[in-house]
Amino acid sequence: MTDKQREHLKNRIAVVFAWIVACIFFFPIFWMVLTSFKTEAQAIAIPPQLFFEPTLENYTEIQERTNYSKFAINSVITAFGGTLLALLIAIPSAYAMAFNTGRWTKDILMWMLSTKMLPAVGVLMPIYFLAQKTGLYDTKGLLVIIYALMNLPIVMLILFNYFREIPKEILEASRMDGTSTYNEIRQIVMPLAWGGIASTALLSIILCWNEAFWSIVLTTTDATTLTSFVASFQAPEGLFWAKVSAVSTLACAPIVVFGWLAQKQLVQGLTFGAVK
Helix, strand or coil: CCHHHHHHHHHHHHHHHHHHHHHHHHHHHHHHHHHCCCCHHHHCCCCCCCCCCCCCHHHHHHHHHCCHHHHHHHHHHHHHHHHHHHHHHHHHHHHHHHHCCCCCHHHHHHHHHHHHHCCHHHHHHHHHHHHHHHCCCCCHHHHHHHHHHHHHHHHHHHHHHHHHCCCHHHHHHHHHCCCCHHHHHHHHHHHHCHHHHHHHHHHHHHHHHHCCHHHHHHCCCCCCCHHHHHHCCEECCEECHHHHHHHHHHHHHHHHHHHHHCHHHHHHHHCCCCCC
16 A cells, blocks of 8 residues: 555545544534424433424424523623623733733733633622622623623633734834834734634633523523523423423524634634734
8 A cells, every 4th residue: 555545544534533523522412403393202202213293392382481582682692792891801911911921921821711720609609799789680791791701811811822923023013103002902913813803702702602600690580591591491390301402402503503604703713823
């Protein structure tokens, strides 16, 4: 076997392996969507039924008994609001660290990232009491702040790495022309790192959308998001698998569509870094 044939065989094996891994990751989503079109009896049938007569009764009952649009709007507001607030804080901070690197810059970044290792339940009571005392409990504003602070370390670290890829000579030339720091960030850094900022924002939106702990703990009715909506379908009698699958599909669908539409920005961000 020649070297070219070996290389071709390796590529084929890699492609097959990639498809196998992709199918393993995709199967739970496929089964969730499939179960959402079953009756409750079909959903718990042993052995599992792959072929059945689909029904929309689960989706119909959800729409009739609950206000899905309210939960969806709350999720959109908190996810996008939390991401926007995180970016407003992270962009100037990452700019300062990337282009004015000091002795403790990396240590500060690592300390910020280490806060993600703190169990959320460890700061539950202080945040809960602060929310009660300030009147922010069960408000979308509180979730926006929590989500922004929760994702800020990751957003900061990613943007810091993106900004470092920008040639400093461009900034030095702009400073010689008398460009202010604000205009430097807005007119030079952000356009050059737009792909990185877009992919970072997309990641933050996904993390905010999927956050369940704080949404369940800090909301009751007014600011409840889709993650809490899914959790509400657990009853004392147990889980109604068909309805849970239907509501989970409704909760996942918007962010999946958004990710599909924003895939160009995501790929651009992942490949960002080449000096042109």
